[in-house]
Amino acid sequence: MAETVASRLSATGTANALELRGVSRLFGALAALTDITMTVRPGERRAVLGSNGAGKTTLFNCITGDFAPSGGTIRLFGEDVTSFPPYERIRRGLRRTYQISLLFTGLSVLDNVYLACRGVSRGRFSLIRPRKGDPLLQSANDLVDAVHLSHVRHQEVANLAYGQQRQLEIALALAGAPRFVLFDEPAAGLSPTERRELIAILTGLPEHIGFMIIEHDMDVALRVAERVTMMHNGRIFKEGLPHEIEDDPEVQELYLGGGHGGH
């Protein structure tokens, strides 16, 4: 697989979206991640599966810089970002959503999205209020429309319903010009209708935006992802195409408990 990636690289001349080399993370004596090595091409959509405690969210936290890895290197679009603070990585096109919504509850929906747009543009310290025709305000408004929150645009986020907060969570990750997005269980707690719409949003993303998605729902994960990484006990257990992973007897044994017959 490494060879195909390499040949693709030399053909297009672009670096990998994400390259992890021997990344590990210890919490005291507990190894949450051990020797994670993986490569994600630009525009690739990757699902990360694994049971609770497999290290999926820790992996995300290491990639975004929320936690420093205990060892290994992380390259983002060819640049070694291992020692970078989170905001420097975000300014290079990385985005993420959180499993439990991390929103600005005291601000309105539009202000939340506007902040997200501002965070990856100039003028973060501007003391001048945005005018009516401000392009950033315009793109924030568009983004609010795109995640179907137009009718609650000016409401304080604390008053939003759970599903709406999840939608806003996604809007924040899509602000600016994202190149690679980490979705941490975006479908958790959503109704079947909301789930279908989430799949539509994810598959409808522009082709150049790659993403990595943690999802417990195999249905969602296998429908939006091109490749699947299975994690177990902080290690990469299997990597392959969705149907390969689905049909793999070891994976079925471990993750699906052998009782997989949903389709």
Next chain:
Amino acid sequence: MALADTPETHTDGARAARPVAAERRWWQLSGIPPVYFIVGAVLVFMPVVASGFVLSQLLAWSFILGMIALSLMFLAGYGNMVSLAQMTIAGVAAYMVAILGTSAVDTISLGWPWWVAVPVAVLIATLFGTLTGALAVRTEGIYTIMITLAIGAAMFYLVRQNYSLFNGFSGINQVNAPVFWGINWRAPLPFYYLCLACAAAAYGVVIYVKRSPFGLALQGVRDNPRRMAALGFNVTAHRIAAYALASAIAGVAGVLLVWLNGQVSPGTIAVNQAIDILIIAVVGGLAHPIGPFLGALLYVVLRTFALDVLVSLGLAGERFQLLIGLGFLLVVFFSSDGILGIWRRIRERQKRDPLTGHSTSGQSGTGDTDG
């Protein structure tokens, strides 16, 4: 995602039908609430009825303390950073005006003209406050309070023990407001207007900045620093910048303070003064920039009249601190968000439908004009 059945859509329908600008009344054209014009007019015409004592010793003092408390409110209300160093920062500006400008202590004061001394003093205070912030933002909550308190206490002992620069225990006296444009700014009437103008400007700046990208980002940092970092913001830099802005406000207030008192001494920046600023801000309310000014007015009125009230009741005058404490206790007891909170609760009660007990208007703070 399938939200059409939530009740918000009804309010939203009404909001969509909000009248266009042409239907607004004339006083709404500027977008400034009418209450601003009323309060502004009252304050501008106050000297017609008020004596010089009321103007300088009550109102001007309230504006000055209000500005210092406003700088704390800006940090605490929008940034969730409770700084006890704001009085110290104002004190640095006050000392710098005394040291750089003219005073009775010739050996220390450099005698610079006020128009050089004042901006430099505010600049030094801002730098001092920014450095304080740079130290304090590495901590959160109670530790921020402790660090800023420690800086304030250290500064207090420094100015009290250092005689070559700060003239030690006795401080520096005869630091007077200048005479320019043919006006003696030391006189109560001009000084009142000077303080009013500075307080209004500081208030306006805070109100304006709240909705600017920087202000929004600061509130974002308050609500969720981790997410702000994940949106591309340098959280630490934003917090320090907030200290810089707050320090500039406190610095201007410090200049006015030294002019009001005519002197500055270690007592100006003592720890109990720093705590008084916190009390003023909390009692006034940290949710809106008007809170600190309300708190300051209450504080100054109590400070000024508590002694007279006690004496007239036949009680010992030296117990006036007790009356002040009781006053604050009452406010905080009835409202966790100070005077502002009491005011808001009264307004919400008026808006409530007597039959259902529900609020008759939509969300508070949207300023909707639908009926």
